[in-house]
Amino acid sequence: MTFSTSFIKKFSWFTIIVAILYIIGEGYFMFLYGQPHLHTLADLIAVLLLFFGGIMTLKYNNLGIICGAWGYSFCINYRTWVWRYYAKIEGVSDASTDNVGNILFFLLLFSFIAFLISILLNLPKTKIK
Numbered sequence: 115m116t117f118s119t120s121f122i123k124k125f126s127w128f129t130i131i132v133a134i135l136y137i138i139g140e141g142y143f144m145f146l147y148g149q150p151h152l153h154t155l156a157d158l159i160a161v162l163l164l165f166f167g168g169i170m171t172l173k174y175n176n177l178g179i180i181c182g183a184w185g186y187s188f189c190i191n192y193r194t195w196v197w198r199y200y201a202k203i204e205g206v207s208d209a210s211t212d213n214v215g216n217i218l219f220f221l222l223l224f225s226f227i228a229f230l231i232s233i234l235l236n237l238p239k240t241k242i243k
Contacts, residue, residue, distance in 0.1 A: 116239065126180065129168035129184070129228070130164070130172075136160065137158075160190050163182065163187070164187060167180035167181075167182070177232070187229075188225040195215060195221075198212070198218060
């Protein structure tokens with residue numbers, strides 16, 4: 115599967131915009147719920163990887179970092195969603211936990227699709243004979 119340079123650039127800009135929105139959303143969540151700074155470290159790593167991956171792809175056409183960034187973001191979203199999902203099943207969650215879980219489920223699907231796209235971008239263009 116071959117992708118145009120235009121698509122790769124748009125995907126890179128999309129990734130950078132997502133990184134910016136991610137840090138804004140994470141900051142808002144931290145402010146709203148008083149989340150400790152240590153809990154935010156994994157999310158900050160995801161933001162840095164997404165931002166750096168987008169820049170590296172735009173500047174050097176380095177698609178590996180953007181793929182790793184989306185994979186890491188998917189794993190972070192999965193981990194945080196599963197924690198809230200089990201809390202809901204066990205009946206120990208409150209309304210705010212359930213709302214965050216619903217948002218995380220959307221982000222989980224979103225990051226999974228972006229991860230799949232980034233994997234497809236990294237497939238070899240020619241077969242080795």
